[in-house]
Amino acid sequence: MRSVLVSSIAVLSWVTPALSQETMAGFLQEEYSCIMCHTDMRTGFLQGVHSGRGILCTDCHGGDPSQFEADAAHTEGFVGSMSKTEAVDLCLSCHGDLPQMRQFALEPVTEEEFLFSRHGRALLEDRNLLAPSCGDCHGSHAILPRTDPRSPVHPARIPETCSSCHSDPTRVPEGLPTDQLEQWQESAHGVALMAGHNERAANCASCHGSHSALPPGVLEIPNVCGKCHQLVRETYFRGPHGQAGPSSSGGIPCTACHANHETTMPPLSEIGSVCVSCHEEGSSAGVAGLELQEQVLRAQAAGSRARDALHILAEAGETIDDEEVRFLTVETHLRELLVQAHALEPEALDDLVRRISSLSTEIGERADVVEEHRWERQLLAIPAWVLLVFGILLALRKRRKLVAPVEDSSVGQGEGTES
Amino acid sequence: MTESDQNKGRSRILKWLEEATDARILSIPRLFGLLYGPIEDRLPLGEAWRASMRRRLPASVGWKHAFGGATYFLCMILVLTGVMLSFYYRPSTVEAYPSLQYLESEITFGWLVRHVHFWAASLVVLTALVHLFRVVLTGTYRAPRETTWLMGIMLLITLLAFVTSGYLLPWDQWAYWTTTYGLDELAKYPVVGGLLSRLFSVDEFVSGATLSRFYATHVILLPWVLLLLLSLHFQLIRKHGVALEGDVSGEGEPFFPHHMLRQLVVALITLAVLITLAAFFPRPFGPPADPFTVPGELPALGFPVLILVGAARLPLGIGLYGLPLLLIALAALPLVARTGESAFTRRPVAMGLFALFLLLLMVSLIAGLGPGVPPSVGGN
Known part of the structure; x- marks a missing residue:
């Protein structure tokens, strides 16, 4: 009797969390039997965005959920696994509908939009089943919002999702490159997103679009x-x-x-060579490129001189509030300079370069004063050592005087060898 | 004749004082190690003073006996510069760093006081170790000088406590994160480690409360401990005198002025070295302490901190447990070798222990010189 009680408690305690999870998601076991058999889809679906918004299996697949027998349940317009094109129609039936999407602050996706993309044309017009349908990017049962890091359309996971097809030569049209992911990972965007975790850095969709994806x-x-x-x-x-x-x-x-x-960003010391990759060397554009490079490098050198000077001042324990503000201005100007350089007019940068140099000189001048002070301090070692030598000579002379008449010579020699 | 006339002129009050007062009043200079040898309490003052100052040292006393004096001299320099620093230093998280900036850049010779204090703290541990080395080598830790030796070891530990408590006070990134690292390491000792670490850090992380506690320890608690130990150390030396060494025996030169002149030369050299180090290798200011930014690199500044940090870095707790255990073993030396030979070749245990101690110090120093690894935040 007791063993039955214990074992039933054990079984209940194991089962209860699963049941309560389902009840919380809005399911009642008696009314909803799909998940009794399709356990493999249950967990994913329950984590997805649809289960929490009252959208159930039957809304997409039809059938009679109150029936526990498979045959009886799979009636009443039941649709099992559907084709890619059927899936697009099914998703758009809700997601293309503005009144339904408004409440979730989602932009409706129209068939026109999808047809604008090469994906849409390949799938809906050319009936190319290698082309992706909604589920290929968003998942089918465990559909998560794009803000969820587990979602395949989360900014940090989009590159991986796109490259699951685009790095496979058998899945993309002939002639299309398949090394975009590797290239992107090396890029400033890729580094910012993957290493810097900056989710606003550009991923594939930022430039190509998502549902209307096209170069x-x-x-x-x-x-x-x-x-x-x-x-x-x-x-x-x-x-x-x-x-x-x-x-x-x-x-x-x-x-x-x-x-x-x-x-x-091309290295600043190679701006000139970027220009002559199209323009002829010695042409006016080529010369302007070299001038531009020189301006930018001069400003950058002034900036790093300012940084070094600031470091010297800080290490020497000087208060550097003013210099820090000046240095912030230098950094702001340097950024501005790199932006302004895109007008490709070297003369337009003169003013900024001059301002950077003058601020850098101001910081540098104070650092020079500190360096000079440091040198003056080191001069103090001279009197210290002069004093030392005199002191030692005097003390030793006094000692010799004291030792000589009183002690016999052997003690004096002993002292001498020890010192 | 003129000399005796002068003496007659100035000494009326002094003579009265000398006759009216006996040697008991000399207990104060004796406390600070300024007198040499035991003196009879009831001698007239002048006689007692002369007897004490003129007392002859054993013939074996020479230059190698000057390192204890150099350590004492450095302690006095540290007290003097420490008091001067405390005139300007403000022990709070907001004011500590700027108050030192002010001292460094606005106060005349403020930089000299600061950097001499920093370098004297390094040198004092070095000279104390050399002094220790001399005592071990000559075997003068044995009876009847066991207590003097024990006080010496405790003084070394006190000096290290001074260094670690003073290290946080500049309140820059290096001070902050090295202290964080040190407190994390301290917490690793079983039973008392966590308790001690908590006692000094007060908070979950190194904070203003920690700074207050380190400051109070550095300028109030430890100076009293130092004074107590130093005076005991000196009293005992006065009582027992400097030990005779093996074959060299008999009376040598008087303490004053002969040995004092030696000490003067050593003190002058120490001072010149200190000023040179302070002028050429000032302790730089790190960025202000920031509990939310772990610095990219964490240099250990100064010889004692290099050793302590290096010891903590050694694998398998070699340094963490080895250093205190060796110090305890060294302190217990007089118990093991109460009698026996004074020649160091006949004292294998003592020399072996000391060689091990030196080796560990060297290894720790090398480990400490390596690139600093900032502590993992919140990890114990």
Whole structure:
């Protein structure tokens, strides 16, 4: 009797958490029998965004959930696993509907939008089943909001999700590169997102879009980059590359100097050589590139001189409130300089470079004073050692006088060898 | 003749004083080690003074006996510069760092006081160790000088406590995080470790309360301990005199002025070295202490902190347990070797222990010189 009681308590205590979880998610065992058999989908679905919003298995799959027998349950318009195109229609039936989406602050996704993407065209028009459907990116049962780090469409996981197809040559159209992920990981964006955990850094969808995913056109690129790099965009359009527009051979977009996936800032000492990769060496543009490089390098050198001087002042225990403000201004100007450099006009930078240099000199001058003080302090060692030598000579002379007449010579010699 | 006339002129009051007062009043200078040898309490003052100052030391006393004096001299320098620093230093998290900046850049020779204090703290441990080495080598820790020896070991520990409590006071990143590391390591000792660590850190992390407690320990508690131990150390030396060494026996030179001149030379050299070190290798200011930023690198500044941090870094607790155990073993030396040979070749246990001690110090020093690894935040 007792053993039965104990074992039933043990069984109950093991079962109860699972039951309570289901009840909390809005299920009643008697009314809802799908998960009794489909246990493999239960956990994922319960964690997903739909289960908490009253959307149940039957809303997508039909059937009669009050029946416990499989045959009886799989009636009344039951749909089992569905095709990719059927899935798109099913999802859009709710997600394309503005009144339904408004309450969740979600933008509705329309079929037109999906059809604009190469994914949509390949799937819905060309019936290419290698093309992704909704579930390929979002998951099918465990559908999580994109703010959830477990979601495949979370900013930090999008690159991995996209590359699950795009790094596989058998799944992308012929001629499309498959090394975008590696390139992106090396880029400033990739480093910022993956190492710096900056979720606002650009992932695939930031430039290509999500449901309407498509590579941006050449003339669109400055605007695409400009979504984040707003000041650079403005300056770029003031300069010759931005002004060239569609008239020349398609325009000179950001990617001409910064690459598309492996987006990095070229080393400042190589600005000139980036220019001559298109322009001829010695041409006016080539010369301007070298001048630009020189301006930027001069400003950068002044900036690092200011940093060194600040370090000297701090280590020497000087109060550096004023200098810190000056140094902050130097850093701000340096950033501004790199933005302004996109206008590609070396003369336009003169003023900024001059301001950086003068601030750096001001900090440096104080550091020079401290260095000079340090040298003066070291001079103190001279009187210290002079005093020492005199003191020792006097003391030893006195000792010799004291020792000589009183003690016999053997003690004196003993002292001598010991010292 | 003129000399005796002068003496007659100045000594009327002195003579009265000498005759009216007996040697008991000399207990104060004796406390500070300024007199040499036992004196009879009931001698007239002048006679007692002369008897004490002129007392002849054993013939074996020479330059190697000057390191104890150098340690004492450095202690006095530390007291003097410490008092001067306390005129400007403010022991609070907000004011500590700026008050030292002010001392360094605004006060005339403020920098000299600060850096001499820093370097004297390093040198005092070094000279104390050399003094210890001399005592072990000559075997003068044995009866009847066991207590003197024990006081000496306790003085060494007190000096290390001074160094560790003073290290936090500049309140920069290096001070802050080395202290955090030190308190974490202290907590590793069984039974009392956690308790002691908690007693000094007060808070969950090194905070203003910790700074107050370190400051009070550094400027109030430890100076009294030092005074007590030093006076006992000196009293006992006065009582027992300097030991005769093996083959060299008999009376040598008087304490004053002969040996005092030796001490003067050593003190002058020490002072010149201190000023030079202070002027050429000032202790730099780290960034202000910031409990929310672990510094990229954590240099240990000063010879004693290098040794302590290095000892804590050694694997398997070699340093953590080895250093205190060896100190206890060294303190217990007189119990083991109460009698026997004074030549160091005939004292293998003592020399072996001391060699082990030196080896551990060297290894710790090397380990301490390595790149500083900042402590893991909150990890014990």
